[in-house]
Amino acid sequence: MSSCDTCVVRNRAICAGLDNAELVTLNAIGRRRTIAAGEPLIWEDDDSLLVANVIDGVLKLVTSTEDGREQIVGVAYPSDFIGRPFGQTTKASVVALTEAKVCVFARRDFDRFAGEHPALEHKLLERTLAELDRTRSWMMLLGRKNAAEKVATFLLEMADRLDDNRGCQAAAGPATRFALPFSRQQVADVLGLTIETVSRQFSRLKADRVIDLPSRRDVEILDRRALTAQAG
């Protein structure tokens, strides 16, 4: 049963402004889909056929050059919107990093629905503006920060973003311990580094007792102050 009634991101996603009648209409043109970790939802340079809301899980937006270099240009968390409405082609592939649940729409249907529902477009606009802000601050990181600063900034951002999805745990501020949804290679692809450099920076931070790495995917921030100081 794929009803908006039971949707866990009902009040956070762009659907938040819609009334029940509108939700019924939206429900009729969308459908839920589960994507296994590592599976793509949208291919780079595809005709932009799909858009979607993330219900659960984490996905990456990635662009690559012909010779195989990759750059992760965005990460989508629950309640985030993915895809490119009102456009011809998407410039990035979307791939699930964890098992993910999404609510997908054919772009044509979504475009039409959006055109008739300004409240939805407004939500989408706010979200897009916020994403643009985040992307721009990431440009600063890519263009002007060194490896140590990149990794420190990354860990702090992960603590913030993953925290948002811990549900109702007393709005406890940023997490100090979390499971990375990224492999080392994917961290490298986010930061514009190589896997070896990322690994060395992680090891250094662990040796300096700024973080602990209880397992490959788990991170515990031991000294947030030190990490912030290194973030540039």
Place this chain on the structure above:
Amino acid sequence: MSSCDTCVVRNRAICAGLDNAELVTLNAIGRRRTIAAGEPLIWEDDDSLLVANVIDGVLKLVTSTEDGREQIVGVAYPSDFIGRPFGQTTKASVVALTEAKVCVFARRDFDRFAGEHPALEHKLLERTLAELDRTRSWMMLLGRKNAAEKVATFLLEMADRLDDNRGCQAAAGPATRFALPFSRQQVADVLGLTIETVSRQFSRLKADRVIDLPSRRDVEILDRRALTAQAG
């Protein structure tokens, strides 16, 4: 006289969807302003008090670290929208690169007007989505391209973007000769390089007869094919 009637970007900016009555209202809350080259319009971390449409000229959006490193995160050309509606603070300063004419609005006034005019919000959404696409492809450049590829990509993009503003010259395709609105340092700040590296890449391209540099600010593309090949 600052009327929309005579506005040269009337049909390209986000105002394009508005009828005459709406324009009168918009006209009432906005005013034209001229900014000298090098002068700021918006300061980083300011309360987001202003938004604006670019009428003429080129402006940079720039973020900087406490220790003075700069990264240009966007460039605004005529008909582009600048500023951050619906938000608290802006994350970037806006500074004119050339003398610039803009149509400025108090953010509060603009937010209200936008809320009442879905057609305007729709235009703004399309524009923001396009800017996000461009920004993401720039992340690829910053994170994964080397100096030669960065400079080649930059020159090709400049040829395209500046071409858009040559007016009605028979839609002649990308320009082969143009005046950079950037100093060498600003090119470096766009590409995440140093001024010396930019200068060396320019010199190399000139020596290889891929481009000519008739003066400091002027560029002529002699061998577009070679430049494209080097863009990665």
Place this chain on the structure above:
DNA sequence: CGATAACTTGACGGCGGTCAAGCGGCGTGG
């Protein structure tokens, strides 16, 4: 014509990329 800022060019070194080997956790199969 001189002062100043913008740019170019050269010498050099370090950060981070490349290549390669070693490690370790986990799943599979004997």
Place this chain on the structure above:
DNA sequence: CCACGCCGCTTGACCGCCGTCAAGTTATCG
């Protein structure tokens, strides 16, 4: 239950690109 292999990750050695520092050159403007 243990042996084995695989894959992701770590670590080391080396080197090249590009940043840094410094000097020289060219435009621009009083």
